[in-house]
Amino acid sequence: MHPNEHCNCRYADVGCDRMEQVMDQISGKWKMRILFMVGAHGTLRYGELRKLLDGVTHKMLSNQLKELAADGLVQRIDYNEVPPRVEYRLTENGEALMPIFDDIQKYIRRQSCGDCCKQETRHTCCE
Amino acid sequence: MHPNEHCNCRYADVGCDRMEQVMDQISGKWKMRILFMVGAHGTLRYGELRKLLDGVTHKMLSNQLKELAADGLVQRIDYNEVPPRVEYRLTENGEALMPIFDDIQKYIRRQSCGDCCKQETRHTCCE
């Protein structure tokens, strides 16, 4: 039985395999952080991304980037230079997931956001 | 240095702790699936939810539900009956995260979606 047949649920895609696939692709500790950071900056070198993602280890970042690239969400651009220079940016598909982060920001703004940010610079989510 | 100060990134909230907190709350293998399923159905008993989430174990579902409740995303309603009857629904905060799933569906629809759904019933994402 399709889950929608006997309930009044609001989404037609409950149980859709592709939904689960996408959720898998962006769950995990670092996936969303990486997508968000790369998407926000447009283009990032490996080392820059590593600095921006607080606490990520070398291993995790390279693994997660490899998975995101395999899933077609980020693009890896190797300039074949010495020393190496590699840039990451979102693919068209990856860009298409960015609205998720707009939603999360809207979600944050609708709540009281007193001390949500430790940094001195004020963020839009705190205004 | 705030990550936005010297780049042209599109989001003001890069590095915002609250963003990371929310990402943590919805990452993990089952969190998004649970939120999506409960949100889509409005109200679900524990056993119903368990049947709908393919492959979830007793332990995982109860653990993840407890975390989602502690994070204020789902509401647990215990009717104190024998045998027990417990219902779950989204809190106001949980509801506010639902647009994420609309985004994922839009994301799916913009791609070729040939055999993304095994079920016989056609889903909107396949049309």
Add this chain to the structure above:
DNA sequence: CGGGATCCAATCCGATACTG
């Protein structure tokens, strides 16, 4: 029926060392 407790396997993940 809706959990909690326990034991154990799988995997995740961090630290470190190494490479072109």
Add this chain to the structure above:
DNA sequence: CAGTATCGGATTGGATCCCG
């Protein structure tokens, strides 16, 4: 600089049993 390889601890997750 941008990775890969390896080890080991921490965490996740499954199976089972128990309880009101």
